[in-house]
Amino acid sequence: MDPIPFARPWVGGEEEAAVLRVLRSGWLTTGQETLAFEREFSAFLTEGTATADPVWALAVNSATSGLHLALEALGIGPGDAVFLPSYTFTATAEVVRYLGAEAVFVDLAPDSYNIDGAGLESALAGGLGPGIRPRALIPVHFGGFPCDMEALNALARRHGLAVVEDAAHAFPARLPGERPRWAGTGGDAGVFSFYATKTITTGEGGMVVTAREDLARRISLMRSHGIDRSIWNRYTDLQAPWYYEVVAPGYKYNLPDLLAALGRVQLGRAMELLRMRESIAARYDGAFADEDALILPPRGGARHLYTLRFRNPADRDPCIEKLRNAGVGTSVHFIPLHIMPYYRNRYGLEEEDYPESLKRFRETLSLPIWPGMSEAQVDRVIAVVRDFLRRT
Numbered sequence: 001m002d003p004i005p006f007a008r009p010w011v012g013g014e015e016e017a018a019v020l021r022v023l024r025s026g027w028l029t030t031g032q033e034t035l036a037f038e039r040e041f042s043a044f045l046t047e048g049t050a051t052a053d054p055v056w057a058l059a060v061n062s063a064t065s066g067l068h069l070a071l072e073a074l075g076i077g078p079g080d081a082v083f084l085p086s087y088t089f090t091a092t093a094e095v096v097r098y099l100g101a102e103a104v105f106v107d108l109a110p111d112s113y114n115i116d117g118a119g120l121e122s123a124l125a126g127g128l129g130p131g132i133r134p135r136a137l138i139p140v141h142f143g144g145f146p147c148d149m150e151a152l153n154a155l156a157r158r159h160g161l162a163v164v165e166d167a168a169h170a171f172p173a174r175l176p177g178e179r180p181r182w183a184g185t186g187g188d189a190g191v192f193s194f195y196a197t198k199t200i201t202t203g204e205g206g207m208v209v210t211a212r213e214d215l216a217r218r219i220s221l222m223r224s225h226g227i228d229r230s231i232w233n234r235y236t237d238l239q240a241p242w243y244y245e246v247v248a249p250g251y252k253y254n255l256p257d258l259l260a261a262l263g264r265v266q267l268g269r270a271m272e273l274l275r276m277r278e279s280i281a282a283r284y285d286g287a288f289a290d291e292d293a294l295i296l297p298p299r300g301g302a303r304h305l306y307t308l309r310f311r312n313p314a315d316r317d318p319c320i321e322k323l324r325n326a327g328v329g330t331s332v333h334f335i336p337l338h339i340m341p342y343y344r345n346r347y348g349l350e351e352e353d354y355p356e357s358l359k360r361f362r363e364t365l366s367l368p369i370w371p372g373m374s375e376a377q378v379d380r381v382i383a384v385v386r387d388f389l390r391r392t
Contacts, residue, residue, distance in 0.1 A: 004381060006329030007197040010273060010371035011262070018261040025257075030224075031232050033257035034059050037264050041207055044172070044267060045182050055185060055209050056216035059255035059263075060223055063168045063193035063206035064091040068098055069253060070164045070189040070208055071136065073218035076101050080135035081128050083161070085115040086338040087357040088140045092166050093337050102132055105338050105349070108356040111295075113142035113307070116356070117151055124159050136162040141170035141183050143333065144199065144302025149186030150177045156187075163187030168206075171199050172270050173302040183302070184209055189219075194259075197370075199273060199302050200266035202259040226250025276371035277303035280378055284367065287382040293389055295363075305333055306369040308385070313362040319388050320365055326384045331366045 022033055042057040060066045076082060078100035084092050086105035093103040106123050109116035124134055137156050139147040149165070156163050167173075167184035171192050175181045184190030189212070192198075194205040210216050221228070226248035255263075266273070281303050288294050288308070295309035310316045323330050336357040338349045351358055367381055 001327055003327035004329060004368055004373075004377050005370075006331050006366070006368050008370050008372065009196050009201045009203075010276070011201075011266075014265045014269075015262050018265045019258060022258050022261045028258045029232070029256045030059075030254040030260075031257045033264070034232075034255050034260040037255075037260040037267070038207075040264060040267055042209070044270070045185055045209060053211040055211055056213070058208045058210075058216060058219050058223065059260060060206045060208060060253045061255050062204055062253075063166075063191050063195070064095060065223070065251070065253035066191035066206040066208040067091060067138070067164065067166065068095040069219045069222055069251070070191060070210070070215070071095055071099055071101070072222060073215045074136060074162045074164070074188065076135055076162075079131055079133060081132050082136045082138060083120055083123060083134070084138040084166075085140050085142075085357070086336040086354045087113065087142070087334055087360060088166065088337065089168075089334055090337060090340070091168075092138055092140060093343065096138075101135070102128075103337075103343065103347075104128065104134075105343070105347075105354060107354040108360060110356060112356075113145065113297075113360060114147045115139050115152070117148070117155055120152075120155060134159055134161060136164060137187075138164050138166050139187075140166040140168075141173065141301075143297065143305035143307060144169045144171075144173050144183075145298050146170060146173050146175050146183040146301060148177075149175050149183075153186065163189075165190035167191060168193035168195075168198070169304040170302050172274060173300075185211070188212060189215055194263055194266075199277070199304050200263065200270050202255070202263040202266070205255050205259050205263060221248060222250040223253040224250060225252065273371045274302065276373075277369055280369045280373055281306055283375075283378050284369075284382065287386065291386070291389055293392070303369065306367045307333065307364050308367060309360070309363045310365075311363070313359075315388075315392055316363055316365055318392075319385065322388045323381070323384050326380075328381050328384055329368055332361070332364065333366050334361065336361050 038057045080101040082096045096103045107119045165187045170183035173183040189210040192207045194202040228245045297307045
């Protein structure tokens with residue numbers, strides 16, 4: 001019986017044709033294809049929404065790069081505190097440390113996978129140590145299920161915090177609230193991931209979006225070595241001036257045309273890909289709705305992950321093992337950062353300091369949910385889980 005991987009990208013003839021077009025163009029790195037991807041992504045986020053503000057979209061080689069650039073553009077540095085959930089991937093915190101700032105972890109809201117506003121208030125009220133000042137908040141839209149950005153923005157404004165949304169899981173998801181807006185557009189900046197497992201993919205890559213022109217200009221400068229003008233066409237345009245100046249010690253974070261071409265096709269299919277994920281999630285929901293041993297994920301959002309929570313955490317690992325033996329890939333999202341050796345040792349943290357994050361880690365597994373899964377594959381995953389529950 002063929003294995004069912006945890007994730008697989010859904011690409012076809014259109015993606016192949018787009019990549020071949022770039023391969024045959026004679027220009028593979030950042031150029032007109034990437035600029036078109038940025039324009040189209042911006043248009044997607046602004047059309048039919050409540051905001052008339054322009055949204056700059058800046059393509060980068062990873063969401064990690066995008067988070068780093070967004071924080072750098074906000075002036076985050078040594079002596080600054082950046083608040084973020086412990087329950088996230090390491091990229092969210094490591095970019096804070098790149099800049100010499102301090103990561104301050106916040107627990108999850110009860111029975112949620114997203115950051116706890118009350119916990120953030122407590123962290124702000126508790127003091128940060130001598131010379132440390134609160135500067136920014138990174139809410140993470142876990143699994144594609146958006147945070148309440150209206151509440152978090154109100155809290156951030158009261159405390160003078162900039163807000164950078166980690167929307168790596170959250171394209172295309174709508175923010176809750178009366179105003180129709182997309183996740184990633186609710187703060188000072190938002191960052192999306194196009195990694196191979198994400199809801200649309202360029203293989204590797206990401207996009208930073210912002211309605212602030214000052215941030216857009218700084219990010220554009222710093223993603224390409226801190227050079228004061230675009231040099232993308234200087235090897236192909238015979239009229240392009242050869243002279244440029246380095247005005248800041250920037251980074252090598254640009255997205256090549258070869259990957260942007262793939263992203264443009266995926267962007268055009270974003271809602272189709274979302275519907276495929278929703279269909280799989282609906283089948284899982286229907287199959288597991290009556291299982292008292294499980295807590296199902298919230299509905300809606302981008303459906304990047306399908307998480308099962310076991311009321312008895314001791315059942316989680318044996319179920320993963322049973323699925324593995326049946327050829328079904330799974331994952332665990334996430335191992336909390338506060339129990340990772342680096343952060344535990346740097347900040348003197350204990351496992352129980354963030355009880356909701358620890359509880360969610362111990363009780364959760366993620367099932368396969370990717371466009372292109374056949375009904376037979378979904379049914380096979382369901383059958384293995386239900387057989388495990390019956391035997392347990």
